[in-house]
Amino acid sequence: MxxxxxxxxxxxxxxxxxxxxxxxxxxxxxxxxxxxxxxxxxxxxxxxxxxxxxxxxxxxxxxxxxxxxxxxxxxxxxxxxxxxxxxxxxxxxxxxxxxxxxxxxxxxxxxxxxxxxxxxxxxxxxxxxxxxxxxxxxxxxxxxxxxxxxxxxxxxxxxxxxxxxxxxxxxAVTAVSGSGPAYFFLLIEAMTAAGEKLGLPAATAAQLTLQTALGAARMAVASDVDAAELRRRVTSPAGTTEAAIKSFQAGGFEALVEQALNAAAHRSAELAEQLGQ
The missing domain is CATH 3.40.50.720 (NAD(P)-binding Rossmann-like Domain)
Structure with a gap:
């Protein structure tokens, strides 16, 4: 500096x-x-x-x-x-x-x-x-x-x-990145809990989830292609990943994410109005 x-x-x-x-x-x-x-x-x-x-x-x-x-x-x-x-x-x-x-x-x-x-x-x-x-x-x-x-x-x-x-x-920044870490923490919580229900020990489910999140983030940052392409590359037709992705999408995953970020952005604007008085 x-x-x-x-x-x-x-x-x-x-x-x-x-x-x-x-x-x-x-x-x-x-x-x-x-x-x-x-x-x-x-x-x-x-x-x-x-x-x-x-x-x-x-x-x-x-x-x-x-x-x-x-x-x-x-x-x-x-x-x-x-x-x-x-x-x-x-x-x-x-x-x-x-x-x-x-x-x-x-x-x-x-x-x-x-x-x-x-x-x-x-x-x-x-x-x-x-x-x-x-x-x-x-x-x-x-x-x-x-x-x-x-x-x-x-x-x-x-x-x-x-x-x-x-x-x-x-x-919008508040909705995407300011609040964003909590969204990933929520996914980590949910994946860890689901892994336990599938029979994994709690510590193992947590470590698998955390390392997967870290590895995926590093791949996305280092890659010369976008996240959508990375997803396509690891989603084999009729494979296990495709089964999971289809389940996410059937539950309205993309629409839910958009709704959540809109809610965060709207609340950010509300707070700016309230705190600025």
Missing amino acids: SNPRIAFIGAGNMAASLIGGLRAQGMDGQLISASDPGAEQRAKIASDHGITVFANNGDAVKGADVVVLAVKPQAMKTVCLALAPELQGNQMIVSIAAGITCASLQTWLSTPNAPTRPIVRCMPNTPALLRQGVSGLFANAQVNTAQRQQAEQLLSAVGVALWLEEEHLID
Whole structure:
């Protein structure tokens, strides 16, 4: 990264993951600060990553080029209203809180001296904790090219970062990848339970399912063809896989997945409206 100073407001799991990713990429710990109300959490993140920590948010953002808002969505308005007078006009705001729009952040962070601020809204997911995440990013008009690069490098420290041209698409990202890990966990649960009912020991059913999920994901990522083609290649006519696939489809599998993602996207939009008030 081009050596910006980064301040994290909130030092929970996602902030710790981002900080860990930046440090693993070689970023100097002296360029990173974080604030958190919990003394124990401050001590842990300072010890784990060699950064400066503060109890006061205003102290953390002094001299920072990038301010990462990593607090719970329900607390964001209160945090932003208190933080706004402490910010400098050229500091880029990066929010990783679900359901908080750029417009809401702009309203809460606006001051007479800085009526508008450069804001990047992100939707990461929990595999970021293992630096295997994927994030959707949207930048408002005040974000310049250098700041876009800084935001992308920040989120790339924990996985893949993908830019969106329209903010409303954050709801779709939430439905697909933000909530997505839980869908796969549900399938893993169901396959493990079914394996047990077929007579496998619980530990064996779990290991078979987990390793199959991991192997399939790695094949899909590494392949030069799409998932549909990979499925066709392992589905022999009149074979065991075809029997299972036909059963899935007879139960409306594709339509159910679409319905589920639509429900998640709709709820994401609802939360943005509620939390932005």
